[in-house]
Amino acid sequence: MARPEPIRFRRSTLGEDVYETLKGLVLEHSLSPGDRINIDALAREFAVSPTPVREALARLEADGLVRKRPLVGYTVSPLLTRAEFEAMFEMRLLLECASTRWAAERADTARREAISGEAATTVASEEDDPDGWHAAFTVLDARFHDLIAEASGNELLRDGINRLHAHLHLHRRYFPYAQASATTEEHRRIAAAILAADPDAAEAAMRDHLSSARERHLAAFD
Amino acid sequence: MARPEPIRFRRSTLGEDVYETLKGLVLEHSLSPGDRINIDALAREFAVSPTPVREALARLEADGLVRKRPLVGYTVSPLLTRAEFEAMFEMRLLLECASTRWAAERADTARREAISGEAATTVASEEDDPDGWHAAFTVLDARFHDLIAEASGNELLRDGINRLHAHLHLHRRYFPYAQASATTEEHRRIAAAILAADPDAAEAAMRDHLSSARERHLAAFD
DNA sequence: CCATGAAACATCCTATAGGATCCACGATAT
DNA sequence: ATATCGTGGATCCTATAGGATGTTTCATGG
The missing domain is CATH 1.20.120.530 (GntR ligand-binding domain-like)
Known part of the structure; x- marks a missing residue:
């Protein structure tokens, strides 16, 4: 978990960019299946606020790439059985x-x-x-x-x-x-x-x- | 567009409840296809802040029930051609x-x-x-x-x-x-x-x- | 030694406020 | 009359802060 890249992007909205970036991280296994996702930590890493991160995670959940437990947090979806x-x-x-x-x-x-x-x-x-x-x-x-x-x-x-x-x-x-x-x-x-x-x-x-x-x-x- | 129900719900998280409620509104045509969705107005109507409304809309977009134009706003998905x-x-x-x-x-x-x-x-x-x-x-x-x-x-x-x-x-x-x-x-x-x-x-x-x-x-x- | 309960901590969730962007309207020039 | 440009307003988007919840730890009693 060492990717101290501030990542300056601004294609249209931050939520969109965070979504694409996060999707890439999951797909290339920079985030491993089962890993817990700390919203605040991700926000700091991307140099954005937690708000667009939450929106991106909501979309990723619909894609089935992350799982959400209310009031607990998000995790990367486990590998398929x-x-x-x-x-x-x-x-x-x-x-x-x-x-x-x-x-x-x-x-x-x-x-x-x-x-x-x-x-x-x-x-x-x-x-x-x-x-x-x-x-x-x-x-x-x-x-x-x-x-x-x-x-x-x-x-x-x-x-x-x-x-x-x-x-x-x-x-x-x-x-x-x-x-x-x-x-x-x-x-x-x-x-x-x-x-x-x-x-x-x-x-x-x-x-x-x-x-x-x-x-x-x-x-x-x- | 007259549904002055404050809607007091708290099943797990507000975002979840807003999502279910909004989905219902779209499915029963309380919101008509093509209608613009004003985030702030919806938030006032539901007596919540815009934040959980945004999260719910992000999920609804993944379901294909609403469409998003960045920096412009959400609209209810048009009827199928x-x-x-x-x-x-x-x-x-x-x-x-x-x-x-x-x-x-x-x-x-x-x-x-x-x-x-x-x-x-x-x-x-x-x-x-x-x-x-x-x-x-x-x-x-x-x-x-x-x-x-x-x-x-x-x-x-x-x-x-x-x-x-x-x-x-x-x-x-x-x-x-x-x-x-x-x-x-x-x-x-x-x-x-x-x-x-x-x-x-x-x-x-x-x-x-x-x-x-x-x-x-x-x-x-x- | 194990089970139980309470308190501290981390984290999530929500509200509020301000900056940024787009759209509409109206004025002006051609 | 039409097209172009500039301004105002509405709305979205993002950041920050505080309340709420779950988890963990540690002490206490059995």
């Missing part, structure tokens, strides 16, 4: 498959090509910074799935997927896995099916991808 | 069908019977209070779907469904429809299939139910 993780992947399977199918059915040409382009992109292999590499890969993965969700044309679906992605990201940071090559190949297959406007193939490819990803991640629970 | 409404029902179809299938597959006996019981319940037909009757029917419907979602054993799924229900409710209040008898019958079929542990039949029944409901609601857009 195995059961919760399985439930999360059930939900992902549901949402992502639909997202992919609809993208294959409805997306305009520009979006289809954008998805293919994203799938073709690979992370520069900086061997000297495995941690940074993993982060870059995660960003790439999130963007790929979000592009598909956007192409599905259903913003509620997109929101739901992104909401899950935050928790997936959280889990990944704790149990990084290195099988990125398989993931990239699976992404290419999905993108190809979407480009070909083949909903069945696209959904099947996404289903395979998520099933494989699920297996890869489940190893962390052993 | 036809396209958004269709997207919402697409999402509902996805989530509720899975919810029903899993409930039929996994639920324990007690929950199956609870669902059947809820489906068998009918709203007392108070002819003198059609508005109250409609509200009661809405509550019944929400509880039925939530019971199934709970029985599905996936809390994330349940959250997602309830999130959608808030918007459905909002739309319903503006365009009340009276075909409750059909709804009740459809509920019974779903409950029967779940009780019989027949996932395919349960999912199909839910699909029919939602398709019918979609048709009933879509009339409001003509």
